[in-house]
Amino acid sequence: MSIFTKIISGEIPSYKIAENNQFYAFLDINPNAKGHTLVVPKREVNKLFELDSKEYSDLMAYARKIAIALEKAIPCKRIGMAVIGLEVPHAHVHLIPLQAMEDIQFNKKVTLKPEEFEQLAKLIAAEL
Ligand code: 5GP
Numbered sequence: 001m002s003i004f005t006k007i008i009s010g011e012i013p014s015y016k017i018a019e020n021n022q023f024y025a026f027l028d029i030n031p032n033a034k035g036h037t038l039v040v041p042k043r044e045v046n047k048l049f050e051l052d053s054k055e056y057s058d059l060m061a062y063a064r065k066i067a068i069a070l071e072k073a074i075p076c077k078r079i080g081m082a083v084i085g086l087e088v089p090h091a092h093v094h095l096i097p098l099q100a101m102e103d104i105q106f107n108k109k110v111t112l113k114p115e116e117f118e119q120l121a122k123l124i125a126a127e128l
Contacts, residue, residue, distance in 0.1 A: 002090035069127035
């Protein structure tokens, strides 16, 4: 069972932004930038491009909704999207509020307090 499946089931806590029957969106615990969000299909599939075409399209549509809310909630130039998956073998997309290219390079991280994560998740959810 992946760490994201444990997050989705509530076994591991997360700063949730939103969910529906297919997808779960929450803050990345080691963010590149404030508001760095992960959007994950509840069905555990290893690689993003292994999703069937319908589930892939649905995920993109859901990620788009979250990205629009994210851009309203977090001051940034735009929302970047990245697909990596080298750390967690459960398909997901990263949505990252960008000010500069380095925000999507996964080598500069920001440290946030629990209350800051909570506040960010609420702020983003309120824009949905
Ligand atoms: P990737 O698999 O795309 O290389 O990276 C996985 C991402 O998941 C990383 O950015 C990492 O910080 C995030 N991550 C890993 N474990 C957890 C966790 O337990 N909770 C949360 N919120 N994020 C996690």
